[in-house]
Amino acid sequence: MKIITLGEIMLRLSTPGNTRFVQSDSFDVVYGGGEANVAVSLANYGHDAYYVTKLPKHEIGQSAVNALRRYGVHTDYIARGGDRVGIYYLETGASMRASKVIYDRAGSSIAEASVDDFDFDKIMEGADWFHWSGITPAISANGAALTKAACIAAKKHGVTVSCDLNYRKKLWTPAEAQAVMKDLMQYVDVCIGNEEDAELCLGFKPEGTDVSSGKLDLNGYKTIFEQMRVQFGFKTVCTTLRESFSATHNGWSALIYDGEEFYQSKRYEINPIIDRVGGGDSFSGGLIHGLLTKKTQGEALEFAVAASALKHTINGDFNLVSAEEVEALAGGDGSGRVQR
Template identity: 35%
Template sequence: MGKVLSFGELLLRICPDEAGQWLQENSLPFYVGGAEANVATALALWGIPSAYLTALPDNFVSEQLVGYLNSRQVQTDQIVYQGDRVGLYYLPKGKDLKNAGVIYDRAGSAYADLKPGTIDWEKAFEDVSWFHFSAICPAINQSVADVCEEALQVAVQKKITVSLDLNYRAKLWKYGKDPLEVMPALAQYCDLIMGNIWAANKMLGIPLDENLIANLNKASLQQHAARTSKAILEKFPKCRTVANTFRFDFRQGIRYFTTLFEAGNLYTSHEYQVAQILDKVGSGDCFMAGLIYGYYNQLPPAETVEFATAAAFRKLFIPSDATTSTVAEINDTTLAHAN
């Protein structure tokens, strides 16, 4: 097996507290982020050869960011250096990226200014057996969407496995295109599609039965997950695996489980429930990385979905964008909840 190449925008997440205490302290917490970077660092931590491709300005901040990725054992030799800006986003502590309070400051970044033809994909895919990207990339602008398709065409020619995370970010789709006008054309190249039944509806046009899932009953959600997965496989014949995550916030805490559909079978993870968490950001990225880890190591589907779910659940207690949980710690979580 070759390395896993993740492609997306490297971001800085700035976390002002909602009370405004940061103004008194002259201090703003921040984390290195970006959905695909979170996947890349998780895989490297878990012993998978991991590379990351993005675009950054050629300055000392980028040099330090790349040094950070290298210290996490992520290969960065294919990064494109151009432009003047690193993308930013602001998110109050403890909130997730679907929160209305998220503020994106990404226009004119080095990554947002990528154009088709800039990246030598033949070179970028040397020794690569898996390519990962997310729906955040084509949400930025049409040009980046075109770069994604350019990459996917080469990846398929080289018989590289392709995974897609259907991250939906309403605040990013602002360039005149609806996700349904962009995402299906990209999804047709993918072997593994991960998201949830709502994102599949919004981005791929997969039917959603609101009545079936109105009470968020687990059995009904599983039924819909199977239905959505079959519809995706039918619409996109290259796809062979579909994963869905279900995370709900209640007064009494968080409820979280996932499903994996492959070869006509639906695998459902253990359901986790907990009263309090620390950080919602990056949990889905951690789940995606867990799926890649499982398939890369040829684990059975049931084992893969349990590992990925445990990894995602543990990320809820880590105050950063990327996970720091080891394979041993994740396996311990899986075993603890299996008993």
Template identity: 35%
Template sequence: MKIRSAKSCAWDQVSLGEVMLRLDPGERRIHTARAFDIGEGGGEYNVARGLRRCFGLRTSIVTALADNPVGRLIEDLMLQGGVDTSHVRWVDYDGVGREARNGLNFTERGFGPRAAVGCSDRGHSAASRLKTGDLPWKALFGERGARWFHTGGIFCALSETTAGVAREAMEAAREHDVRISYDLNYRPSLWKNFGGQARAREVNRALMPYVDCLFGNEEDFVAALGFEVPGVDEGYRDLDTAGFRRMISEVVATYPNISVVATSLRTARSASVNGWGGILYCKGEFHEVAQRDIEILDRVGGGDSFASGIIYGLLSEQSPEWALQCGVAHGALAMSTPGDTSMASLAEVRRAMSGASARIER
């Protein structure tokens, strides 16, 4: 892919998505908790933060927040993460959140036979109320400039208007030669309010002609686009990589504008141990990192860190093989720490890519 030079752009990467306040009960369950740790998170935002904090790139988030203490708390967390907040749209708060509020995401980590649980409280959020014409895309991409734009299926599922916002952003990005990535990130709990799986496929298929780089796992491609993965069992416990290759070939034949497709390979042996790897297609060639078992502390955000590692590899003009190895390593490290967002450093990612052991460093 031809990518604009860093010198010609104010930002290396820009994300569009909702940023929520995450509440984590630690080792307890949501329904038995008496205290929560807090952090910020959201699929599209997590990519921008990973690129900023781990890989040192200039990133920005385009979102909306209700202007109240919770919104300002989320802003403070984003500022600590180093992501530029100049494109946050602040919405007046009416005192109770009838018109706009800030989303909350309660997340408990799984362990052993007990799966992780997420409970979102994000209805009527400021980000879900965004509509076409609200955001200055031409100024952002044309006057200031960005090298890469990222959004995904979570944002598009927030309301009847958000898919239009994503399309408007993609049109402006393509007009100004900005590379576009999209994470299918299918969430049935979100789409069920807007026509279910049929509507998800309609929305995602309409956006695919704008996409350069597509992310998704096996369930995403089936549910969000309607491409079947041959040889995969119903519970996604046995992932046949030959089936993934055939499916990806069908995707790029249908949408020839897509030059990169990346999918993480995850097999959940238990909530605490997952098989983890990845496949990347780039310009007619496949690259694969075979699954190996990794221990999981908090699986949320692993896929976003996988995506940010691959985007970093592409932006830094590394080989597709290197980019995939970077994504797999970054995703694994992100799942070894709590919270949505990566706490890894580039040195740690490189160390994991080299196969170094986890012996203590002194």
């Protein structure tokens, strides 16, 4: 399957272990970013995953390209130019101390890119799926224009479009997000997001849910899903359910609704969490793979939840697991025993 993702890949500088920014004198270096993480997952599952972005011609830009190529992502459609690669700093929390992210991404190549940098008609030709997230239109007005142009081209070529709402409060306000995102929803077939994303990006909130306290009430979700489908024409709506007991202990499950079946996945207890960054992206990658290859949406959701549960055990943004490993966990093997 040919799958396209569009977004910003960034240089991630993270403090070693659980050290704080103010006490660290070095950083661990990896690359990552919402849609890039999805592309890596899909390449690992055997798809022809293409990542679309713009990166500088210098060595740091090339290093980002190489990080994608290392895991089998096609980089044919990456434009080169501009001055900088976006950076984010990560301090990994523990127990009751939350993780913290500081962005240094203003003026990045993709944030300043124009629609003329890409031939979206060519990019979408022969594609089966196009995925984007709310981060891309949030980075700049240019990013929003790129996202809309890509969506229009995708629909022209009959490509299924998925969106992970992915609200980032450090990039825009709820009012700014809704002004852009509600317009873009007309192109979306599969909408993915947690309860905070749905509220802040689209104005929908299930009652009785407070992720910060680990409190989840499923009664309101089906009604909200149906309202979202009616208003925006989604074929499928999906949400992850994260129960945050601490920075290193979460409950993890998901819901999916296609207008007929409302399905809840099995629940995973993730403790300890090694690295939760990219957890939602690994879910999106797993869901896309599942919807393309499984017979039912329930099977697709179980694959996605298992894939994202595994991601929480892996350092870095990328979910470096095979489809076989995910299938084993989804099938009930969560023992962690050594595979010989």
